[in-house]
Amino acid sequence: MYRYFLKRLFWLIPVMLGVSIFIFIIMDFFPGDAADTVLGEAASQEQLEAYREVHGLNDPVLVRYARYMFNLLKGDMGISYVTGRDVFKTYMQRLPNTLLLAFTGMGLAIIVSIPIGIITALKRGTVLDATLMILTLLGLSMPLFWLGLLLIIGFSLNLGWFPTGGAGSLKHLVLPALTLAVAKMAMLTRTTRSSMLEVLNADYIRTARAKGVSKKKATLKHALRNALIPIITVIGIELGSSLGGSVLCETVFSWPGVGRLIMDSISKRDIPMVTGCLILTTMIVASLLLLVDIIYAFVDPRIKAQYQRKS
């Protein structure tokens, strides 16, 4: 089994190589380059050309890519055109904020959704079930950035409970985390419900009940455990998407995370920063998805057995 995971881990290397080549090529199409950004509008054509020549900007894409990757292997992702600061360090300064937001949002969603999902599955067809399912449908259809605006209008402008944006205290975290959580709640509640429904009708649950296991125990121990696989998948995917899609939530709430960093760098045409951010974010999301795959095997012995057969 470990051999399988090692294989998956090594597979990340060619994928990341592909990703970096692709990102590099797209960046090549970005309007403006380092010379424009660093020297500004006042620079003459000759100055721009001289700068490009000195910094190797006139070399073909592949040459620049090779140079970039060579530096990357030494742990150097370059410095920002705009601030002159180290790309990797800047990214790592912002990352904790994004992680904090993503994990708080996900945690909130898990705490709310799994119990609701179980209850709606048990009370299938009742008014409660229907109401909650309609609510989740609305949650799924709501654009995240609009929900953010609504929360700002309601809770910060009208009630004055929370700040409209920024970071620094627990109060700053509430609204953005809630915004992220709502969409995930909808998804997770629906997954939990359908996954539980599939399991609750299984023969082994009836057997458990027949031999005298209480309904509560049969639901929580026997059924939930087996319903967990799709739930974990969704949690992993949603966590990945909230890291990758942090741009929107962070824009609405001026949250100083990675998403905002990428947006700022894009608007300033800060190419080394954008390239670095994209590569690092992609790497984190890809590793997260790999982690989910590994967790499967621990939760589900069937998958474990499958892997053992494979390797």
Added chain:
Amino acid sequence: MKLKKVKRRSTFSEIWRNYRKSFSGMLGLVIIVGILATIFVGNFIYDYDTDVIGQNVAERKQAPSAEHFFGTDEFGRDILTRIIWGGRYSLAIGLAAVLMSSIIGVIFGSFAGYYGGVVETIIMRFADIFQAIPAIMLGICFVTAFGQSIFMLTIAVSIGAIPAVTRVTRASVMTVKDMEYVEAARAIGANNIVIIFRHVLMNAISPVIVQATLRIGGAIVGIAALSFIGLGITAPTPEWGAMLSSARQYLRGYDYMALYPGLAIMVTVLGFNLIGDGVRDSMDPKLKK
């Protein structure tokens, strides 16, 4: 010949019969038809230059009233008018993006599933690479690099979905390609392209269609999101996400400006999600008797 004709019609009518039974599916259909009708009628009522983008400083920032149901924006333009006019962009680009990602994904996916071997490895490894980059960032970079046109926006919204379509198609094609009738087609000398697109895909397409319908809502949110962060459709064109973006500056005191464009997005996405659910239920073989 006659038999074939009857059979074909029944496949479609069976799906429709199942679909009609789905309450949410029909509700979604009513919502979307209603929205399309409103956009269509609005096209004749409003004039783009005077009603939609024409500024009227005397009536700026008016709260909703009998005259302006949804109020007016910072340039005195009627928000309802702009929402109705803006619907065409969201719907047209959303549908075009889903169509584009589906066509490209289906071509790659069916080749990967049908040929297997090296072709499959190459296509799927590319899918791995593209899927690894978060979709919205891919879209953002794409628009920044190649310019903010409607065509680029369509590509930016669809590109992130291509790997998923490829995967679904491949899996579906793989279950069909070894069936006897495919072998029979090969035996009488049909070439591979004909076999893939005429024989195999016909029986492998339903999961792809289900997925595509479920993806329309997401594509519409994607367009609005890109416009919201200033990379989609630009002012003064009334796109829903762009309207929300400009309303952000006036949240204090003029919150209605941020209310209705978002509501429009939500209702549209809800409509498509309901249709998607209906289509899934009516095409899912598990539910067929």
